[in-house]
Amino acid sequence: MSKLAVWKLASCDGCQLTLLDCEDELLSVAARVEIAYFLEASSARGKGPYDLSLVEGSITTPDDLERIGHIRRVSRHLVTIGACATAGGVQALRNLADVREFASVVYARPDYIKTLDRSTPVSAHVPVDFELRGCPIDKRQLLEVIGAFLAGRRPVVPAHSVCVECKARGNPCVLVAHGTPCLGPVTQAGCGALCPAFNRGCFGCFGPMESPNAAALNALLRAAGMDDDALQRVYRTFNVTSFGGSSDA
Amino acid sequence: MEAAVLDTLDPLIGALRERGYAVVGPMVRDGVIRFAELDSAADLPVGRADEQAPGVYRLHERGELVFGFAASPDSVKRWTHPPRSTLFRMRDGVPEPAAVRAPKVALLGVRACDLAALAVQDRVFLGGRHPDEAYRERRAALFLIAVTCAVPGGTCFCASTGTGPRADSGFDLALTELTGPHRFLVEPGGERGAELLAALPSRPAGDADLETARGVGAAAEARMGRHLDLGGVRERLAEGRESPVWNEIASRCLTCANCTMVCPTCFCVTVEDGTSLDDGTAERTERWDSCFTLEFTELGGAPVRSSGAARYRQWLTHKFSTWFDQFGTCGCVGCGRCVTWCPAGIDIIEELERLR
Numbered sequence: 167m168s169k170l171a172v173w174k175l176a177s178c179d180g181c182q183l184t185l186l187d188c189e190d191e192l193l194s195v196a197a198r199v200e201i202a203y204f205l206e207a208s209s210a211r212g213k214g215p216y217d218l219s220l221v222e223g224s225i226t227t228p229d230d231l232e233r234i235g236h237i238r239r240v241s242r243h244l245v246t247i248g249a250c251a252t253a254g255g256v257q258a259l260r261n262l263a264d265v266r267e268f269a270s271v272v273y274a275r276p277d278y279i280k281t282l283d284r285s286t287p288v289s290a291h292v293p294v295d296f297e298l299r300g301c302p303i304d305k306r307q308l309l310e311v312i313g314a315f316l317a318g319r320r321p322v323v324p325a326h327s328v329c330v331e332c333k334a335r336g337n338p339c340v341l342v343a344h345g346t347p348c349l350g351p352v353t354q355a356g357c358g359a360l361c362p363a364f365n366r367g368c369f370g371c372f373g374p375m376e377s378p379n380a381a382a383l384n385a386l387l388r389a390a391g392m393d394d395d396a397l398q399r400v401y402r403t404f405n406v407t408s409f410g411g412s413s414d415a
Numbered sequence: 416m417e418a419a420v421l422d423t424l425d426p427l428i429g430a431l432r433e434r435g436y437a438v439v440g441p442m443v444r445d446g447v448i449r450f451a452e453l454d455s456a457a458d459l460p461v462g463r464a465d466e467q468a469p470g471v472y473r474l475h476e477r478g479e480l481v482f483g484f485a486a487s488p489d490s491v492k493r494w495t496h497p498p499r500s501t502l503f504r505m506r507d508g509v510p511e512p513a514a515v516r517a518p519k520v521a522l523l524g525v526r527a528c529d530l531a532a533l534a535v536q537d538r539v540f541l542g543g544r545h546p547d548e549a550y551r552e553r554r555a556a557l558f559l560i561a562v563t564c565a566v567p568g569g570t571c572f573c574a575s576t577g578t579g580p581r582a583d584s585g586f587d588l589a590l591t592e593l594t595g596p597h598r599f600l601v602e603p604g605g606e607r608g609a610e611l612l613a614a615l616p617s618r619p620a621g622d623a624d625l626e627t628a629r630g631v632g633a634a635a636e637a638r639m640g641r642h643l644d645l646g647g648v649r650e651r652l653a654e655g656r657e658s659p660v661w662n663e664i665a666s667r668c669l670t671c672a673n674c675t676m677v678c679p680t681c682f683c684v685t686v687e688d689g690t691s692l693d694d695g696t697a698e699r700t701e702r703w704d705s706c707f708t709l710e711f712t713e714l715g716g717a718p719v720r721s722s723g724a725a726r727y728r729q730w731l732t733h734k735f736s737t738w739f740d741q742f743g744t745c746g747c748v749g750c751g752r753c754v755t756w757c758p759a760g761i762d763i764i765e766e767l768e769r770l771r
Contacts, residue, residue, distance in 0.1 A: 191692065194691075194692040194693045195692055197692075197693075198692050309692065310689065312692070313689070313690050313691070313692050314690070316690075316692070317690045319688070319690070322687045322688070322689065324708070324710060325708075325709065325710065326672060326705070326707075326708040326709070326710070327669070327670070327671040327672060329669075329671040329672055329673045329676070329758075330671075330672050330676060330703070330704075330705065330708070333488075333498075333672075333673060333676030333677065333703075334498035334499065334676070334702070334703055335498075336449065336489070336493070337445075338444070338445045338446060338447035338449070338488070339472075339488075339673065339756055339758065341470075341758045342470055342471060342472050342755065342756055342757075342758055343445075343446050343447045343472045343473070344446055348758075350671070351669040351671035351673075351758055352669065352671075365445055375671075376708070376709045376710075377670045377709060377721075377723060379666075379667075379668065379669050379670060379723065381666075382666065382667050382668065382669055382759055383669060383758075383759075386470070386758060386759060
């Protein structure tokens with residue numbers, strides 16, 4: 167039976183919790199793979215090597231750097247899950263500031279803190295077989311990726327906009343019908359258009375879609391009432407680095 | 416049976432439900448008129464009117480009409496060609512055809528542009544050498560109740576494409592809403608409609624009713640939000656492949672695919688293969704795709720139309736030019752949905768003019 171391992175770096179645990187959230191499907195997963203290493207669920211530490219490693223979290227400490235090297239060495243396939251592991255996460259806000267200054271404000275003894283200047287995705291350090299986006303990831307997509315790796319096929323994870331899912335689901339377009347700022351047109355699908363289904367604009371947690379035209383969207387968002395500061399904030403929330411210059415457009 | 420007059424739509428809705436149809440019609444949902452299952456005529460959006468402009472849709476309270484609004488983002492496509500459907504399953508290497516989901520649905524309030532779009536879809540799905548049997552089943556399960564457009568939207572141009580605002584054929588029943596006093600003129604479009612109409616409490620339509628109904632269509636025609644001069648468009652697009660206009664449009668185009676999702680004639684799909692974790696079965700699913708997605712034109716691992724300009728050009732050229740070559744008709748029915756629901760408000764009529 168294939169062996170599965172779930173690892174955590176700098177992250178909130180929400181993405182690995184998605185695996186436990188599978189509830190109805192969890193027994194099917196457990197029947198197909200040996201969940202050998204998953205500390206969120208069990209203190210058992212099954213020995214590697216592992217056929218599939220799911221890695222949550224970004225690289226923010228020298229220790230993370232060592233661990234990701236180890237994880238890569240003991241994993242046949244390495245799949246990163248979530249905005250932290252695929253794009254550096256919320257904690258990549260440090261990339262735009264001085265992390266030592268943050269530490270001096272937060273900790274009584276900042277000299278105890280060993281941290282890197284930047285929060286980086288796993289793919290910046292080791293080869294990654296597949297990146298699954300989202301903050302958090304989508305349960306349906308996680309099952310698809312696990313199933314695809316077990317079957318040895320390419321996961322069906324489209325890179326088009328959220329709008330495609332939004333229209334298929336029958337949501338009203340919050341941008342057109344309500345004038346609500348929405349990043350859906352520049353954001354990759356996968357969530358099932360969750361926020362627009364509840365009349366919220368998309369926050370871009372799945373990162374940029376395949377051909378984002380942020381300059382064109384920003385013109386619309388400004389017309390909908392967002393100023394430059396608000397634009398910067400919305401692009402820098404979940405995928406600080408991956409939307410790149412979008413926030414400055 | 417000849418035309419008749421109904422004072423209320425409840426007997427019609429009741430009779431359809433008795434015959435096993437789910438009656439689907441316009442309802443206000445989250446600030447938009449959508450098509451959803453109705454329990455009674457009380458669910459209909461009485462006195463609600465839509466304001467439609469490029470990239471803008473707003474609902475207002477105005478007048479007392481039941482059908483005082485224009486096209487909804489939902490076209491008949493959602494029922495004839497649903498966003499997602501299973502094609503077959505594979506168990507131990509043996510394919511099992513998936514059952515077609517073709518529920519009996521009565522669509523109440525279908526516009527002339529939508530019926531024209533249905534005729535276009537018929538050519539696409541049934542006209543070729545490989546007819547789509549699932550489409551045929553879903554279409555046959557529909558009971559279509561058209562309504563004459565009284566208040567066209569700001570992005571409507573069916574008068575230019577010759578597809579509205581009054582439905583001539585392709586329906587089971589056609590309604591025209593009349594006022595003073597409030598009533599509906601009903602005209603059967605075939606035996607099924609005539610049979611249903613005969614079972615409803617109605618009175619024969621008089622000359623005055625018919626005259627007033629003609630006036631509704633004529634007034635709507637005069638109030639179209641947009642006008643498109645179709646003359647030479649087909650040739651203009653065929654010859655305009657290298658126009659600098661495409662790049663300029665691409666600077667505004669989000670390549671988000673909204674236009675193709677709301678278009679009542681856009682039919683492109685992709686197929687996805689999934690494997691079950693449970694029992695080793697595989698499943699092939701068909702889902703809406705778009706010429707605006709990169710994966711849609713992936714050949715040998717790379718997209719053929721990688722630029723936004725190439726994708727926009729493909730869409731507009733197909734709709735107004737190569738559609739004629741492929742299916743013998745225009746692909747556009749003048750409903751204006753792609754203009755309203757484009758977040759960037761790209762107006763195909765303006766763009767076609769600029770390509771001159």
